[in-house]
Amino acid sequence: MRGAVYKIFKYTLFDLLRSRWLGSYAILVGLMTAGLLYLGDDPTQAAVSVLNLVILVVPLVSLVLGLMYHYANRDFALLVLTQPVPRGSVYWGQLLGLGLSLTGAYLSGVAVPFAAYGALGMGEVDWPTVGMLLFVGAMVTLVFSSLALFVGVSNDERVRALGIAIAVWFVLTFVYDSLLLAFIILAQAYPIDRWVIGISMLNPVDLARVLVLLHLDTAALMGYTGALFRKFLGTGLGTATAVLALVLWTVVPAVLAGRVFARKDF
Amino acid sequence: MWSSLSAAFPRGLLVALVLALAPAGAKTLTVCPSCPVRTLKEAFALAEDGDTVVVDGGHYAEGNLVLDKSIVLLGKNLPVLDGEGKYEILTVKADGVQIRGFEFRGSGVNFIKDQAAVKMVDAEHCVIENNRFVNNFFAIYLEKSRHCMIRNNRIVSNAENENYSGNGIHLWNSFDVDIVGNYVARHRDGIYLEFVRDSRIVNNVSEDHVRYGLHFMFSEDNLFRGNVFRRSGAGVAVMYSKRTRMEENRFEYNWGGASYGLLLKDINDSDIRRNVFFKNTVGIYADGSNRTSVYANDFVQNGYAMRIFANSMGMIFMYNNFLGNTFDVATNSTESYNSYLKNYWDKYEGYDLDKNGIGDVPYRPVSLFSLVVENYPQALVLLHSPLVQFMDRAERIFPVFSPKAIEDDQPFMFRILWSEWKNLPSDTER
Structure with missing residues (x-):
């Protein structure tokens, strides 16, 4: 099975690398990062702006490109499935190919401009922060590509799937935060700091945002809750929890989608 | 302000000249490790109003020195006056005293008295210039003093918390003091003024303090200009x-x-x-x-x-x-x-x-978000969230709450x- 996963993965990866979309995505991310870096006067400010990219654009692109690839590739999957190949390997090969190529596009898009900025001596690059930005963006990409496959595998109709994907994106980026804000306002009379931390760690997008913000000077603005957050994430347990939460967000939809795929009647 | 500053300085100088020249037999005493006069205590006993005491090099740990004559103290080759972490080093109770070119080190931490490296008590026309202050509790302390000049001193301590540290330049109940061109670092407050009026704090650098770079309490008609305040609590x-x-x-x-x-x-x-x-x-x-x-x-x-x-x-x-x-x-x-x-x-x-x-x-x-945050501080967790940006933008277009x-x-x-x-x-x- 491992050989088959690798073959499918390799095929998916090369197929995606040849596609125009992936290249355009990498270039888009690269141009946006470069623009923010070179046009602005402060790399910290640029990091905050790239963070916005991670929160808004990366999830959406991962979802949409993931779905597009899934549907475009459906006939190929069907063809492969008629061969004596385990179903699981077809699915995991596809997921790995998709997730890693999108991650690669994101990483190169962000890292190259920052590296050039540093190498050209245009200013100090705060590599720990950029590193966190890269890590968090990569995790968000993986989370949303596995969500994309889950939505894709569970729906035959692509318009419906696209609708669901956008709804998922909207819920995680906007609705979730609105509910959190409503909770904060309604439960003001209670000691809710720990709850707020817990709730924001449940959402991969919020978690990504907080992880990066705590790396920036901006953390001092985040007041008591921010300090608590920082203290918690400063501990081994806190870091482990944060990483575990992101990994769970990647693995759970992937496994669920794998089960649907395994039982699916194509 | 410049006119008042330049007026203040020559006045100080003038007074110094008058004090130095006026008494007929104004003399100069030299203190050094190999001189006949080897301690400042002796020199202070020998000196009379208007004399100049020149201290040439050396390391002097003489406990608490009290000076009640108006003399000019000149340090050559940076003599060190050491408080050994126990004493107030130099207490001045006379007018027209000038202190130049010394290094003051280690005035003692004390929770009852504000022990300083140099304390002026009820003094007029004092000048403290071109000295170095290293690891003192309080460095320069003016109590009920007036018409003084504190200039070009380098004042560095090693404060780590508010309880065990004092202020770099501390003025209490004083007026018409010029604090010019000093460098103050790592004290509790860099420069502290309480019940001070008509004073000027100009062109100093004050940084890395536990509490504040410059602190005014109950003070009136003061000016601070051209200073740099860096990396302090405030x-x-x-x-x-x-x-x-x-x-x-x-x-x-x-x-x-x-x-x-x-x-x-x-x-x-x-x-x-x-x-x-x-x-x-x-x-x-x-x-x-x-x-x-x-x-x-x-x-x-x-x-x-x-x-x-x-x-x-x-x-x-x-x-x-x-x-x-x-x-x-x-x-x-x-x-x-x-x-x-x-x-x-x-x-x-x-x-x-x-x-x-x-x-x-x-x-x-x-912005709407800053208003929300002011009332619900936990909401700061949402800083830079897309929701917040959307909220602020919407509010800017259709202002309802702001x-x-x-x-x-x-x-x-x-x-x-x-x-x-x-x-x-x-x-x-x-």
Whole structure:
């Protein structure tokens, strides 16, 4: 099975690398990062702006490109499935190919401009922060590509799937935060700091945002809750929890989608 | 201000000359490890008013030295006066004393007395110039003194918390003192003034203090100008004081959970102009500050450019530049009795149809999110969330919640180059 996963993965990866979309995505991310870096006067400010990219654009692109690839590739999957190949390997090969190529596009898009900025001596690059930005963006990409496959595998109709994907994106980026804000306002009379931390760690997008913000000077603005957050994430347990939460967000939809795929009647 | 400063200095010099020359037999005593006079105690006993004591090199640990004659103390080859971490080093109880060229080291920490390296008690026309102060509890301490000059000293300690540390330059119940060109670092407060009036603090650098770079309590009619305040709990704290003028200073990197560039607490009739606030958690924090004008300052990349509480009234904010701050203005109420006029706000998105350089639609510097945060601090977890950005944008287009009282109805379209202005227009407009 491992050989088959690798073959499918390799095929998916090369197929995606040849596609125009992936290249355009990498270039888009690269141009946006470069623009923010070179046009602005402060790399910290640029990091905050790239963070916005991670929160808004990366999830959406991962979802949409993931779905597009899934549907475009459906006939190929069907063809492969008629061969004596385990179903699981077809699915995991596809997921790995998709997730890693999108991650690669994101990483190169962000890292190259920052590296050039540093190498050209245009200013100090705060590599720990950029590193966190890269890590968090990569995790968000993986989370949303596995969500994309889950939505894709569970729906035959692509318009419906696209609708669901956008709804998922909207819920995680906007609705979730609105509910959190409503909770904060309604439960003001209670000691809710720990709850707020817990709730924001449940959402991969919020978690990504907080992880990066705590790396920036901006953390001092985040007041008591921010300090608590920082203290918690400063501990081994806190870091482990944060990483575990992101990994769970990647693995759970992937496994669920794998089960649907395994039982699916194509 | 320059005229008063230059007036003050020659006056000090003149007095010094008079004191040095007037007594007929003014003499010079030399103290050094190999001289006939080997201790300062001996020299002080031998000297008379108007004499000069020259100390040539050496290391003197003589406990607490008390000087009650008006003499000039000159250090050659940087003699060291050591308090051994126990004593107050030099207590001066006479007028016209001048202290130049010494290194003072290790005045003792004491929780009952404020032990200083140099303490002036009820002294007039003192001069403390070109000395070094290393690891002292309090370094320079003026008590009920007046017409003094503290100039070009280097004052560095090793303060780590508020309880075990003292202030660099401490003035209590004094007036007409000039503090010029000193470097003060790592004390509790760099420069502390309590019940001080008509004094000037000019061109100093004050940084890395546990508490404040410069601290005013119950002081009136003082001026600080051209100083740099860096990396302290607050760059400058002005409390319970009146008519303080704050000009051309730089407040920078005062960054931390409870740090401020300029902290104003119950002050009146003051003037803040031509300062630069760069990378402070809060640029100006105003609590109960009245009739204070904030003209022609730059607020660059601060967390909050200004936090103005609703108990501050009659403040005027004019010709300021707000660039790259996370929040421009935060306040705790929708009411405001201050006026905002003709500032440049980089977040302003209005237009200027008649091309007069002034935006045609008002700008409201208090964002919805900053208002939410002021009332529900936990909401800061949502900083930079897309929801928050959406909220702020929506509010900017259809203002419902943001305080109408805080509105700049003549916002500049471009950054105000006030550094090129000879006179601030506000001088005449006011």
